[in-house]
Amino acid sequence: MNIVRRTIPKHTEENIPLDQEIQLLFIVDLNKNSISSDHVILFNITQQKTEDIRFEYYSKTLKVKSVLPLEPLNHYQLKLVGGANGVKSITGQTMAETYELEFYTKDVDSIKPPRIFAPTNVSIVKDYVTFEFEKIQEADYYELQVSQSNTFHNVVWPLNDEKIFPMSELKVTPYIEYQTGQYYARVRSVDKEGMKSAWSQTLSFYYDGSLEIEEMEDPIPSENTPTNKESEDPQIVILKANSSQSTESMTQLTQLQAALSEADETEMDRLYVKSTTPKNGSVNNNKDKLKTIVIEFTEDIDPASVNSSTCYLLEERN
DSSP states (O other), X not given: OOOEXXXXXXXXXXXXXXXXXEEEEESSOBOGGGOOTTTEEEEETTTTEEEOEEEEEETTEEEEEESSOOOTTOEEEEEEOOSTTSOBBTTSOBOSXXXXXXXXXXXXSSOOXXXXXXXXXXXXXSSOOOEEEOOOXXXXXEEEEEESSTTOSSEEEOSSOOOBOOOSSOEEOOOOOOOSEEEEEEEEEEOXXXXXXXXXXXXXXXXXXXXXXXXXXXXXXXXXXXXXXXXXXXXXXXXXXXXXXXXXXXXXXXXXXXXXXXXXXXXXXXXXXXXEESOTTOOOOOTTTOOOOEXXXXXXXXXXXXXXXXXXXXXXXX
């Protein structure tokens, strides 16, 4: 039996204000002592995180409000836990099932998110990434997030509350210890009152590492060493090598670098997902028949790299 008579906002309602107080009105009176923070949960489905809330119950009405303003253009779910350990009525009856209310917040009218100009979406980078984005007139500062997840639940930058303040050109280069793989970035504006815009559209880029070439310091002259005049020629590049490396090994290294570079330009072979079962973006899959998800790659992968951090399944209720 559903003991919730009505809710504010209504289930799946859109354009909800960011300071909205959520109300659940019940048919029967609840035992106030049976309602705790374990029973009332506000979950941000868009960002996959639980929000801090305050709540109070009085005269068949439960009022819930987020400690911080709700995020604009986000999908939220409020859960009131039922079942054996759920909330109880004043007569001692337990609410049979968990009640779920979902809603969508509105956009911010006073401040908009900036557009990201660089890097280009789905680009490949080999060095520290410089982010360039649009200047918003109402912004006091900006918040940039870089993550290895498109849900941004494991942010790699910033690791604190670092802010980006307006300059003549909005450019920032976070010094991140990148690892080869896919990254995601987004940015939002914040005005002087602390009002935050929605996040910008998420862009993705692939970090492919970089080969650092250092100039030799005080090279030892030899028959094959260029003269000072030759070393000033901008077309001549001197590679720094360990003293234990022979001229032959350096030649082999140079040939290997050239071969790899040529192969990279001509073949552009990269590890990526070739096909999936079910297909990406497909809907109405039979959950009873779908027991295994198959992902086919263009190359063999290291099985040890597949773990709960690199491969996980999210459930999103719409």
